[in-house]
Amino acid sequence: MLIEDTAIKSTDHAVDALKKKQFFKLVCGASLTDLHMIENLCFVFTLAGAHMIDLAPKADVIFAARRGVEKGISYSMLNPQSSILNPVLMASIQLDKDPHFRKVEVDNSLCDVCGACVKVCPTEAFKIPSSKSFIYSVERCFGCGICPSVCHVSALNMIDVKPTPRETLKEMLLLGVKVIEFHFGENVAKLELIWDEVKDLVNDLELISFSIGSELLTDENIKFAANLCYKLAGEGIILQCDGVPMSGGIEDKYKVKKNGNNGIKIKEKCIHVAKIIQEEKLPVYLQISGGTDYDSYSRSLEYGVSINGVAIGSFARKLLMPYLNQLNDENKLIEAVQVARSLVDSATRRNPGEIKTYG
Ligand code: SF4
Ligand code: SF4
Numbered sequence: 001m002l003i004e005d006t007a008i009k010s011t012d013h014a015v016d017a018l019k020k021k022q023f024f025k026l027v028c029g030a031s032l033t034d035l036h037m038i039e040n041l042c043f044v045f046t047l048a049g050a051h052m053i054d055l056a057p058k059a060d061v062i063f064a065a066r067r068g069v070e071k072g073i074s075y076s077m078l079n080p081q082s083s084i085l086n087p088v089l090m091a092s093i094q095l096d097k098d099p100h101f102r103k104v105e106v107d108n109s110l111c112d113v114c115g116a117c118v119k120v121c122p123t124e125a126f127k128i129p130s131s132k133s134f135i136y137s138v139e140r141c142f143g144c145g146i147c148p149s150v151c152h153v154s155a156l157n158m159i160d161v162k163p164t165p166r167e168t169l170k171e172m173l174l175l176g177v178k179v180i181e182f183h184f185g186e187n188v189a190k191l192e193l194i195w196d197e198v199k200d201l202v203n204d205l206e207l208i209s210f211s212i213g214s215e216l217l218t219d220e221n222i223k224f225a226a227n228l229c230y231k232l233a234g235e236g237i238i239l240q241c242d243g244v245p246m247s248g249g250i251e252d253k254y255k256v257k258k259n260g261n262n263g264i265k266i267k268e269k270c271i272h273v274a275k276i277i278q279e280e281k282l283p284v285y286l287q288i289s290g291g292t293d294y295d296s297y298s299r300s301l302e303y304g305v306s307i308n309g310v311a312i313g314s315f316a317r318k319l320l321m322p323y324l325n326q327l328n329d330e331n332k333l334i335e336a337v338q339v340a341r342s343l344v345d346s347a348t349r350r351n352p353g354e355i356k357t358y359g
Contacts, residue, residue, distance in 0.1 A: 019308070026087075027311050044337055057093050099215075185213075
């Protein structure tokens with residue numbers, strides 16, 4: 001599959017990390033479009049040694065991420081003691097309706113400015129500057145789905161983004177994006193058909209990932225989906241084993257469990273997906289996501305699941321939020337990088353602070 005195997009690829013160091021089971025992906029979010037936040041997250045996680053950064057499939061988001069990565073690389077050149085990787089930018093595309101692709105819409109005529117949503121939004125999308133004014137920054141919404149559950153007047157509603165896989169993939173290829181993660185929600189039965197819409201375009205990619213979610217699929221369908229993704233895209237793909245999407249660092253009471261819990265703790269759902277797929281013995285890379293945090297890698301080992309990598313989104317953004325507007329202060333930047341690095345180290349099992357350089 002994909003680009004000639006002998007060619008040097010921008011993804012070589014990421015694949016090397018996957019092979020060594022030391023891969024870390026920062027998830028900015030398939031719906032996060034706040035360019036300032038994205039640029040700063042990419043800046044900090046470049047310096048922290050992330051291998052890959054997962055982004056919304058929009059041109060301005062890709063440009064903001066590139067600015068952040070370039071800032072990180074320039075900073076490391078001025079500070080030669082901090083050698084870094086050049087993280088690969090990945091875009092997430094929905095093949096069919098998927099919960100990662102949605103935003104909240106506010107009905108201002110209903111809102112009484114009670115402030116409940118302000119307290120729960122992990123990316124501070126809502127502000128109440130005075131007792132009567134309410135500001136919503138739609139770019140900051142990454143679609144976690146928490147706030148509608150706390151709004152007592154039902155002023156907040158989740159709105160799905162319509163899937164346009166072929167057009168979106170074409171745009172990402174024009175922008176030079178070499179890695180795509182495909183999301184197909186619960187419609188595994190239609191996946192083969194939808195794949196036909198994009199399969200002539202994927203040959204220009206270096207790496208393909210599919211997100212397979214436990215909140216959307218039964219155990220049987222997880223197995224079926226993993227085998228089908230392998231059949232469609234071949235060996236060497238990443239299968240993102242998604243637990244409870246966009247739930248890292250969020251209180252359990254707000255996490256919506258669509259497919260029931262089956263006695264599995266929320267943080268362990270991603271490991272459950274990886275375990276099911278591992279039993280299929282496919283030549284693919286298993287990477288967990290959806291409720292991941294510091295302990296996800298070690299937790300997977302406890303359950304006898306040998307993953308190739310960890311992706312962290314909501315938990316990472318939550319940790320970094322206090323720093324993102326203060327990165328011009330070098331002390332704050334150093335603190336932010338230390339926080340981010342501790343997260344990357346937990347997944348890559350590096351000695352704290354040790355970052356390898358790749359050519
Ligand atoms: S709480 Fe979640 S769904 Fe609501 S605005 Fe914030 S990010 Fe969006
Ligand atoms: S929770 Fe609902 S009513 Fe309260 S401030 Fe938010 S949108 Fe307005």
